Amino acid sequence: MTIVRADQPMGLKQLFDETGSSTYTYLLWDTETKDCVLVDPVDVKVDRDLKEVEELGLNLIYGINTHAHADHITGTHLLKQQVPTMKSIISAASQAKADLTVANGDRIVFGNRSLVVKSTPGHTEGCVSFVADDESFVLTGDALLIQGCGRTDFQGGSAEHLYQSVHSQLFSLPKSTIVYPAHDYKSRTQSSIGAELESNPRLGGGKTQDDFVEIMAGLDLAYPKKIDVAVPANMRCGVPDVE
Amino acid sequence: MTIVRADQPMGLKQLFDETGSSTYTYLLWDTETKDCVLVDPVDVKVDRDLKEVEELGLNLIYGINTHAHADHITGTHLLKQQVPTMKSIISAASQAKADLTVANGDRIVFGNRSLVVKSTPGHTEGCVSFVADDESFVLTGDALLIQGCGRTDFQGGSAEHLYQSVHSQLFSLPKSTIVYPAHDYKSRTQSSIGAELESNPRLGGGKTQDDFVEIMAGLDLAYPKKIDVAVPANMRCGVPDVE
Ligand SMILES: [Fe+2]
Numbered sequence: 001m002t003i004v005r006a007d008q009p010m011g012l013k014q015l016f017d018e019t020g021s022s023t024y025t026y027l028l029w030d031t032e033t034k035d036c037v038l039v040d041p042v043d044v045k046v047d048r049d050l051k052e053v054e055e056l057g058l059n060l061i062y063g064i065n066t067h068a069h070a071d072h073i074t075g076t077h078l079l080k081q082q083v084p085t086m087k088s089i090i091s092a093a094s095q096a097k098a099d100l101t102v103a104n105g106d107r108i109v110f111g112n113r114s115l116v117v118k119s120t121p122g123h124t125e126g127c128v129s130f131v132a133d134d135e136s137f138v139l140t141g142d143a144l145l146i147q148g149c150g151r152t153d154f155q156g157g158s159a160e161h162l163y164q165s166v167h168s169q170l171f172s173l174p175k176s177t178i179v180y181p182a183h184d185y186k187s188r189t190q191s192s193i194g195a196e197l198e199s200n201p202r203l204g205g206g207k208t209q210d211d212f213v214e215i216m217a218g219l220d221l222a223y224p225k226k227i228d229v230a231v232p233a234n235m236r237c238g239v240p241d242v243e
Numbered sequence: 244m245t246i247v248r249a250d251q252p253m254g255l256k257q258l259f260d261e262t263g264s265s266t267y268t269y270l271l272w273d274t275e276t277k278d279c280v281l282v283d284p285v286d287v288k289v290d291r292d293l294k295e296v297e298e299l300g301l302n303l304i305y306g307i308n309t310h311a312h313a314d315h316i317t318g319t320h321l322l323k324q325q326v327p328t329m330k331s332i333i334s335a336a337s338q339a340k341a342d343l344t345v346a347n348g349d350r351i352v353f354g355n356r357s358l359v360v361k362s363t364p365g366h367t368e369g370c371v372s373f374v375a376d377d378e379s380f381v382l383t384g385d386a387l388l389i390q391g392c393g394r395t396d397f398q399g400g401s402a403e404h405l406y407q408s409v410h411s412q413l414f415s416l417p418k419s420t421i422v423y424p425a426h427d428y429k430s431r432t433q434s435s436i437g438a439e440l441e442s443n444p445r446l447g448g449g450k451t452q453d454d455f456v457e458i459m460a461g462l463d464l465a466y467p468k469k470i471d472v473a474v475p476a477n478m479r480c481g482v483p484d485v486e
């Protein structure tokens with residue numbers, strides 16, 4: 001119960017996994033109440049994440065995944081072991097297990113701040129993005145990357161769906177909204193809706209859906225190294241296969 | 244700390260002052276936590292308002308005014324006497340006194356629900372509207388009325404400003420957003436952004452700013468009966484003049 005001022009940003013720390021997956025994990029918090037969430041944590045980086053939470057004096061409420069990743073195992077299961085009160089969240093459409101599932105338009109509240117869920121399928125069927133309450137930033141997962149996008153050739157991927165998702169749900173945000181993706185492989189940390197709308201070589205600059213489908217069909221991508229291990233584990237919220 | 248579902252509406256009760264001002268007071272609440280706010284309460288209707296709060300088992304957090312009214316005295320002062328923990332809110336631009344002042348883009352949080360402040364001057368210099376967190380409705384005060392609008396000929400009113408406010412801040416909302424005004428004199432209870440955009444005889448249907456300025460200049464309005472009492476009192480949050 002408070003007034004969140006227009007110029008009062010959410011706490012945000014972008015954390016990088018340099019061990020192989022090039023994943024960005026986002027620690028977000030209410031600077032007043034100290035309640036926080038972790039978005040797209042990576043199993044091998046959970047200790048770092050929890051150290052950040054502790055050093056900032058935060059209470060970890062939710063561990064959230066944008067989708068069931070194919071390139072790394074989520075850290076949510078390990079986080080839950082160390083912070084038993086934390087609840088994991090993933091989209092219902094992902095069909096993965098979590099404490100709570102979300103769908104388009106749901107609002108994840110922590111303290112007096114919140115993230116709005118936008119359904120952005122196409123990279124996977126269950127991909128979602130998270131828009132900050134003040135629309136100052138959006139966590140796009142693998143739907144929209146900086147000058148790129150997630151592949152659409154497995155896990156229920158669909159270039160048509162991804163084009164529609166990005167154009168209807170993301171490019172409709174203010175041009176000034178910062179884009180924070182789940183990965184970057186060239187050390188770029190952020191972009192904006194305006195910049196991607198103008199010059200994303202696959203999805204922006206006036207590219208049509210047909211252009212995009214052709215571009216995505218022409219990519220000659222290797223089979224992801226970790227997919228056979230990561231996807232089944234992530235469908236269980238990162239719980240190791242004990243059989 | 245929760246997930247507010249996309250299909251979970253805010254609690255809302257529209258209450259009418261039939262004693263003369265034809266004011267709509269809005270009781271809004273988080274159906275989960277029971278925290279509530281009253282928007283544009285009227286002094287003579289405070290007992291009714293508090294009875295509603297009690298019957299619904301709600302906790303009154305804020306008493307909010309869209310602007311310093313000229314046609315009735317706000318109920319916020321009397322509410323504060325009966326619920327000492329309640330805080331009054333008005334816009335900083337109104338220059339009126341209240342416990343808390345707000346400005347464009349601020350978010351008023353009660354429980355896990357919230358209202359976003361939109362600056363909509365023109366009827367008065369300090370008029371604001373309140374958009375529900377899920378954009379399902381907007382409380383427009385006297386800026387936008389059903390098939391009408393507030394007068395612009397006193398209290399720092401400006402037809403130019405009102406036209407710009409309505410077009411940039413209100414008509415840019417989804418067409419389905421319900422419009423709840425501060426008054427109606429013909430027993431209409433609600434409209435929608437789409438309906439007003441299409442057929443508001445002053446501001447919609449393609450009317451230009453010049454059209455609007457001409458319409459407003461041509462209205463031959465009586466001096467408001469209560470203005471000399473109501474405005475000074477409302478600048479003090481409804482506290483009676485004891486001198
Ligand atoms: Fe992915």
Ligand SMILES: [Fe+2]
Pocket residue numbers: 310311312313314366385393
């Ligand atoms: Fe008014």
